[in-house]
Every structure is written in C-alpha cells, then in structure tokens.
Amino acid sequence: MRARKRIIITSIVCIALAALAYFAWLFPFYEFETNDYTTSLEKLRSVDYLNTLVPLLIIIALSAVGIALCVWLRKLMAKTDKRYSRFADVRTSRTTGNAPKQKPAVFMIVRWIVMIVFSFVMIWGGLIFGLRMSSISIPILSCPWNTEQMTESSCYYLSHLNELFELPIKSILIFMGSTIGFTILLGRAICGFLCPMGLVQDIMDKIRQKTKIEGIAMNEKMYGALTPVKWCMVLIFVGLCFAGGNFCNFCPAVAVSPILAGISTSLYVSGFLMILVLMGGFFKRRLFCTVCPLGYLMGLLHKISLFRIKKDCQACTECGACYEACPMGIKMIYTERGKADVTDANCIMCGECVRCCPENNALSVTFAGAKIYTSSREKIMSGYKRGGNHYVRK
Ligand code: SF4
Ligand code: SF4
Ligand code: SF4
Structure with a gap:
C-alpha cells in the first residue's frame, strides 16, 4: 500500500x-x-x-x-x-x-x-x-x-x-x-x-x-x-x-x-x-x-534527461521479456549485464519493459533518481492462476 x-x-x-x-x-x-x-x-x-x-x-x-x-x-x-x-x-x-x-x-x-x-x-x-x-x-x-x-x-x-x-x-x-x-x-x-x-x-x-x-x-x-x-x-x-x-x-x-x-x-x-x-x-x-x-x-539529449530506465543486473534472469515487450525494439535493456543505467536514445518511457519483467526490482523507471515504477513478480503472477500442477494464464 x-x-x-x-x-x-x-x-x-x-x-x-x-x-x-x-x-x-x-x-x-x-x-x-x-x-x-x-x-x-x-x-x-x-x-x-x-x-x-x-x-x-x-x-x-x-x-x-x-x-x-x-x-x-x-x-x-x-x-x-x-x-x-x-x-x-x-x-x-x-x-x-x-x-x-x-x-x-x-x-x-x-x-x-x-x-x-x-x-x-x-x-x-x-x-x-x-x-x-x-x-x-x-x-x-x-x-x-x-x-x-x-x-x-x-x-x-x-x-x-x-x-x-x-x-x-x-x-x-x-x-x-x-x-x-x-x-x-x-x-x-x-x-x-x-x-x-x-x-x-x-x-x-x-x-x-x-x-x-x-x-x-x-x-x-x-x-x-x-x-x-x-x-x-x-x-x-x-x-x-x-x-x-x-x-x-x-x-x-x-x-x-x-x-x-x-x-x-x-x-x-x-x-x-x-x-x-x-x-x-x-x-x-x-x-x-x-x-x-x-x-x-x-x-539526442537522452543522456541528461531526468527520466531514466534502471536495471539491477543481479536480479535479471535474462528471460528477454523486456525486449519482446519494448515497442521501440531496444535490445540493450535485455542484453546489458553490467551498467545500471539502460536508458536508450530511443526509449519513450512507456514502462512496458518494467510491466513485463518478472523479477522484483530488476527494471525500474526513475525520475531524478527516485523510483516511480518497478518490476514486480507479484504483478506478473496476478495474470496467472493455478491449473493443476502448473500455472496457466487467466
Ligand atoms: S520504457 Fe518502453 S521504450 Fe523504454 S525500454 Fe522500456 S519498453 Fe522500451
Ligand atoms: S511520440 Fe510523437 S514525437 Fe515522439 S517519436 Fe512518436 S510521433 Fe514522434
Ligand atoms: S524482463 Fe527482467 S529478468 Fe527478463 S531479461 Fe528483462 S530485465 Fe532481465
């Protein structure tokens, strides 16, 4: 809450x-x-x-x-x-x-x-x-x-x-x-x-x-x-x-x-x-x-913009969901393994990558350093329900 x-x-x-x-x-x-x-x-x-x-x-x-x-x-x-x-x-x-x-x-x-x-x-x-x-x-x-x-x-x-x-x-x-x-x-x-x-x-x-x-x-x-x-x-x-x-x-x-x-x-x-x-x-x-x-x-000015996409590379499991969700086809958010700042010049800050990332805090949208939207496993799992021994989409 x-x-x-x-x-x-x-x-x-x-x-x-x-x-x-x-x-x-x-x-x-x-x-x-x-x-x-x-x-x-x-x-x-x-x-x-x-x-x-x-x-x-x-x-x-x-x-x-x-x-x-x-x-x-x-x-x-x-x-x-x-x-x-x-x-x-x-x-x-x-x-x-x-x-x-x-x-x-x-x-x-x-x-x-x-x-x-x-x-x-x-x-x-x-x-x-x-x-x-x-x-x-x-x-x-x-x-x-x-x-x-x-x-x-x-x-x-x-x-x-x-x-x-x-x-x-x-x-x-x-x-x-x-x-x-x-x-x-x-x-x-x-x-x-x-x-x-x-x-x-x-x-x-x-x-x-x-x-x-x-x-x-x-x-x-x-x-x-x-x-x-x-x-x-x-x-x-x-x-x-x-x-x-x-x-x-x-x-x-x-x-x-x-x-x-x-x-x-x-x-x-x-x-x-x-x-x-x-x-x-x-x-x-x-x-x-x-x-x-x-x-x-x-x-061209993206490097100094206050909106950023941040990645916790330790939390990332390299599933690729963020890349598949990105409407601008930015591969770096998925492939980056070292840097925390994965803001690309083409990024429109739509938050789709964060929405589709299944790992807690692996991706975030930040404004002036403050996290305003963070990936959440719980949110992703809210799209599934138990179907026998496994989960199926709702
Ligand atoms: S915020 Fe949108 S445009 Fe930017 S990397 Fe994520 S999905 Fe792609
Ligand atoms: S959102 Fe508007 S200004 Fe931005 S790239 Fe698309 S059409 Fe161009
Ligand atoms: S969706 Fe999240 S866990 Fe999957 S590759 Fe992208 S950042 Fe890593």
Missing part, C-alpha cells in the same frame, strides 16, 4: 512538473488573443466543423480498408503456404499485446490519463478557452492553438529555423532555452506521455488487441530495414529547416490535430502518411515513432 501511495504521489508530482515546464515555456512571451468563437461548442456544433472532419473520416476509412486488406492477405498466405503459417504463429506470439493480463499499474494508468488530457488540451484547448495565440504557440504537434495563424506555432519554428532566426534575439533565446530545458526535464517521456501522435498509435494498438488480430513482432533485421527511412525523415526535417521548405507538408499530425480542432488544412502527403501511421500503429505498436525525426532529435 505504501509503495502504491508513493507511486501515486510521484506520478502527481511528475504531472505537475510537466505541466509547470509546459506552461513556463508558454506564458513568458506568448500573446493571447480572443478567438472568433466564444465557446468550443459554438464551433464544434457547426456544419463547417463537420465539413472539416471529412478528410479525417476518409483517412480513417482508408486505413480501415488497408488494415482489412493486410489481414486478408496474411490469412491467404497462411492458407497457401504452411511454412508462412508456422512462421506467423511464432512471430505473432511475441507481440506486446500477448503479455499476460495483470493488475494495471498506477504508472500505466497515469500515463494514459496524462496522454489523453494533454492531447485534449493540445487539440481543443484553444477552442475551449476561447483563445488563440498570436505569437509562437504551444510546442510540438500543437498547430490547433493557432486557429488562424498555423504558421506561427512553435513546431513550425522548429522545422523552419531560418525564420526563427529572424525573430528578436530575446524570443530566440527563450525559445531555444525553453525547448532544450523542456527536453532535458522530460526527455523522450514527451513521446510516452504527451505526444498526441503517440496516443493515436497506442489507441490503434489497443484496437488490435481488442479485435484479437495478430500484430507484427519486429526483429532486429526489420528494425534495421527502417533505419534508412528514419534517416530520410531526419534529413528532410533538418534539410527543410535550413533550406526553407515546409516540413508541415510531410507531417502526419497535420492530418489529425488541426482537423479535429476544426481547421481546414492542405493535406499534401501528410494525409497519405497518416494512413500509413494508422495502419503501421495497428500492426506494430509505435511503428511511426521508430522513424519520427522529432523523436530522434529529442533522443
């Missing part, structure tokens, strides 16, 4: 810190103006809003068709090629969704609540508070807050550095300082807790689990095949930053958050990419995150 209390308190402190960091970043130099809409309902009830949603509905429908086609193709292959069928059985048994059911950890509940609340605020906050920002807006994936001036959101400036440097020096310093400070404070926990694109992908994974459709478990070779895609994305992002192009045309988030907030956007390739993100996220949790350029850039 004491441990539970400690987790709740630490989680609340984390949320408060995240919120503080977030708003400390926002308020010193942002100018608010009143929206044309006094309440969110006024806009959300309008026919205009429904019209704006049409492209998103088409994207969702096309993704559903794509997923159905993939499932059908896989069934066809399994029927016609027995080797594929056996291969598919082995591979799909390793997906995160197949971990034994267990009592939900407070860390996980808090993570979902924070993700949903932040996504809600990022998408509809501007409408609900009847505000828009006339200066640089909320960080990453937040164009909806700038209801009329999308080009001035801060993720716009992150991808258009040439324009950022045209701002007054004070704004540049605050922008750069707060961006780096925020990344140090939270690191890629931003991906695990705050990013709406992460939430969208986690929801797709949950839908797959509920529909009992097998996912795809990726091995190192498959992750390796994605590496060139990641580098292309990073090159496009960084290249356009300096060359003056518009990364927003490639950003899949443009096909979701502004549209949900009732802003018509030109989708260019972002709509197509969003279909791939939804389909990919359905079969493989957080697939887009493995190639996301923003995630990669945030990962």
Whole structure:
C-alpha cells in the first residue's frame, strides 16, 4: 500500500512538473488573443466543423480498408503456404499485446490519463478557452492553438529555423532555452506521455488487441530495414529547416490535430502518411515513432534527461521479456549485464519493459533518481492462476 501511495504521489508530482515546464515555456512571451468563437461548442456544433472532419473520416476509412486488406492477405498466405503459417504463429506470439493480463499499474494508468488530457488540451484547448495565440504557440504537434495563424506555432519554428532566426534575439533565446530545458526535464517521456501522435498509435494498438488480430513482432533485421527511412525523415526535417521548405507538408499530425480542432488544412502527403501511421500503429505498436525525426532529435539529449530506465543486473534472469515487450525494439535493456543505467536514445518511457519483467526490482523507471515504477513478480503472477500442477494464464 505504501509503495502504491508513493507511486501515486510521484506520478502527481511528475504531472505537475510537466505541466509547470509546459506552461513556463508558454506564458513568458506568448500573446493571447480572443478567438472568433466564444465557446468550443459554438464551433464544434457547426456544419463547417463537420465539413472539416471529412478528410479525417476518409483517412480513417482508408486505413480501415488497408488494415482489412493486410489481414486478408496474411490469412491467404497462411492458407497457401504452411511454412508462412508456422512462421506467423511464432512471430505473432511475441507481440506486446500477448503479455499476460495483470493488475494495471498506477504508472500505466497515469500515463494514459496524462496522454489523453494533454492531447485534449493540445487539440481543443484553444477552442475551449476561447483563445488563440498570436505569437509562437504551444510546442510540438500543437498547430490547433493557432486557429488562424498555423504558421506561427512553435513546431513550425522548429522545422523552419531560418525564420526563427529572424525573430528578436530575446524570443530566440527563450525559445531555444525553453525547448532544450523542456527536453532535458522530460526527455523522450514527451513521446510516452504527451505526444498526441503517440496516443493515436497506442489507441490503434489497443484496437488490435481488442479485435484479437495478430500484430507484427519486429526483429532486429526489420528494425534495421527502417533505419534508412528514419534517416530520410531526419534529413528532410533538418534539410527543410535550413533550406526553407515546409516540413508541415510531410507531417502526419497535420492530418489529425488541426482537423479535429476544426481547421481546414492542405493535406499534401501528410494525409497519405497518416494512413500509413494508422495502419503501421495497428500492426506494430509505435511503428511511426521508430522513424519520427522529432523523436530522434529529442533522443539526442537522452543522456541528461531526468527520466531514466534502471536495471539491477543481479536480479535479471535474462528471460528477454523486456525486449519482446519494448515497442521501440531496444535490445540493450535485455542484453546489458553490467551498467545500471539502460536508458536508450530511443526509449519513450512507456514502462512496458518494467510491466513485463518478472523479477522484483530488476527494471525500474526513475525520475531524478527516485523510483516511480518497478518490476514486480507479484504483478506478473496476478495474470496467472493455478491449473493443476502448473500455472496457466487467466
Ligand atoms: S517519436 Fe514522434 S510521433 Fe512518436 S511520440 Fe515522439 S514525437 Fe510523437
Ligand atoms: S525500454 Fe522500456 S520504457 Fe523504454 S521504450 Fe522500451 S519498453 Fe518502453
Ligand atoms: S524482463 Fe527482467 S529478468 Fe527478463 S531479461 Fe528483462 S530485465 Fe532481465
């Protein structure tokens, strides 16, 4: 009970810190103006809003068709090629969704609540508070807050550095300082807790689990095949930053958050990419995150981030459950035999490795040195019951 209390308190402190960091970043130099809409309902009830949603509905429908086609193709292959069928059985048994059911950890509940609340605020906050920002807006994936001036959101400036440097020096310093400070404070926990694109992908994974459709478990070779895609994305992002192009045309988030907030956007390739993100996220949790350029850039500061993954190598029995559960395919958490700090640049602090680790205290998520989530044999065993002489899944 004491441990539970400690987790709740630490989680609340984390949320408060995240919120503080977030708003400390926002308020010193942002100018608010009143929206044309006094309440969110006024806009959300309008026919205009429904019209704006049409492209998103088409994207969702096309993704559903794509997923159905993939499932059908896989069934066809399994029927016609027995080797594929056996291969598919082995591979799909390793997906995160197949971990034994267990009592939900407070860390996980808090993570979902924070993700949903932040996504809600990022998408509809501007409408609900009847505000828009006339200066640089909320960080990453937040164009909806700038209801009329999308080009001035801060993720716009992150991808258009040439324009950022045209701002007054004070704004540049605050922008750069707060961006780096925020990344140090939270690191890629931003991906695990705050990013709406992460939430969208986690929801797709949950839908797959509920529909009992097998996912795809990726091995190192498959992750390796994605590496060139990641580098292309990073090159496009960084290249356009300096060359003056518009990364927003490639950003899949443009096909979701502004549209949900009732802003018509030109989708260019972002709509197509969003279909791939939804389909990919359905079969493989957080697939887009493995190639996301923003995630990669945030990962560059992972060595000084306050969130860490710690491992007690003495307690580890080398079962590999953590590696199989990790949506980012981080092998080090399983293979490391000496170091206590196993935080990787790709780690999004989702806590899946800790959830699936069967050894007490072998893996932990820590914040500023304090353990906020620790692996527990008791939790794992809560997913099993006695079946004769052995244990079976509940
Ligand atoms: S990797 Fe990119 S898409 Fe994924 S959660 Fe992080 S910022 Fe969002
Ligand atoms: S190492 Fe653990 S916390 Fe990090 S991404 Fe993998 S499963 Fe999530
Ligand atoms: S799940 Fe835990 S016990 Fe198994 S390899 Fe990973 S750290 Fe070690």
